[in-house]
Amino acid sequence: MELINPKQQISSYIIDSQEEEIKRIALELHEGVGQNLYSILTGMQFVETNIKEPHMKNHLREMSLLIEKTIQEIRLLSVELHPPALTTIGLLPAVKNYIKLYTSTFGILVDLESYGDERSIPERNRIAVFRVCQEALVNIAKFADTSEVKMNFYWNEDELKINIHDFGKGFQPVEPKDHTSSSGLAAMKERMHLTGGECTISSKIGEGTSIQISLPF
Template identity: 70%
Template sequence: MELLSANQYISSYIIQSQEEEIKRIALELHEGVGQNLYSLYTGLQLIETGTEQPQLKSYIQEMGRLMERTIQEIRLLSVELHPPSLSALGLLPAVKSYAKLYTSTFGIVVESESTGEEQSIPEQRNIAVFRVCQEALANAAKYADTSRVKINFFWEEKGLKIVIKDFGRGFNYEECNHGRLSGLAAMKERMLLAGGGCVISSKIGEGTTIEISLPLNGDSGDQRRVCIDKNSAC
């Protein structure tokens, strides 16, 4: 066990502040901009019923379809930024809900399995784990060239382990581009600050596996301390 350094405290504070702002923006998109657009959409429908000019009617219908797509995109963006189910229902339902959105967006099937009894996780740590799962899925869509991802949750009394496997092309760490390296480093940093760990392994032609671990009780749950996994690779 090692105490968090001053830099890690700062990183933790920055991430927490960012998440609060993201949550606020997501709520505003859904309940502010989204609701306003929906009101305009219903107004367009009312105008459409009151006009007899075919050309104008066709134009209003096209505008209505465009607005409908925009409303849907805003809703999806809001859920991606901060899924309401994460706070209301917990980590597992939130990941499953996001997986459905992910599949409809990228066409990649996400299989999820859960072993053991799901446990309650403090909000900040819940968000950290969800963001790492989200980043892992995003990386699979960007780089893996795969049609299938599997997520396994293993719930135990003292900890949670999540294994994410993409069955894609795999990669060589030494040849990673900067963007990908930054994403991997961010995942590991998030889990470190949450008191857990993140181990990433990959083989060319066999895909990439991400193992997330998070203690669920005892002293390891104190965010002033973290477990350092000396064997964690890229």
């Protein structure tokens, strides 16, 4: 059995700690801040029904609409930070839910297909794979200049493979010393490495970027 070196142990501890904090913040946004805003909204709507002056009613209505919009944004942010489906019903449903949010936010269509029977994955590995997929999609929205993404899940007997291709403008791979340009890609590779899996990234100018993820069972 391969031993984890001290540097990997530290990286694993940092990532796990970050995920716990992200989960706490997501829960607080949804059940704390979101619920408080909803209570304020209910109170304002009650006041609005009892005010006669038209200009005051219009003002309160505008404020209510703004609070409704803020509540929706908080809910979306909470789901983006830590999708409940990731913990409750599994990786694939969580990715599907995130893709709906992603498409509504960025206008990029993601064609997701899954082959084989979905397998149970430990939560820690599930989070790692989800974060890599999430980072890949965010990078596509930022840099790829594309309107279409293809994502395939392959559930094999001994591993899960995921292929993501963006059909975008592609990029020239940078040297490892260019930390600012490669830190996000390096983090994706590090996350998979800590699960015993791999993340490989290839790109060609004008042909798009492909990301291959593998996670052994």
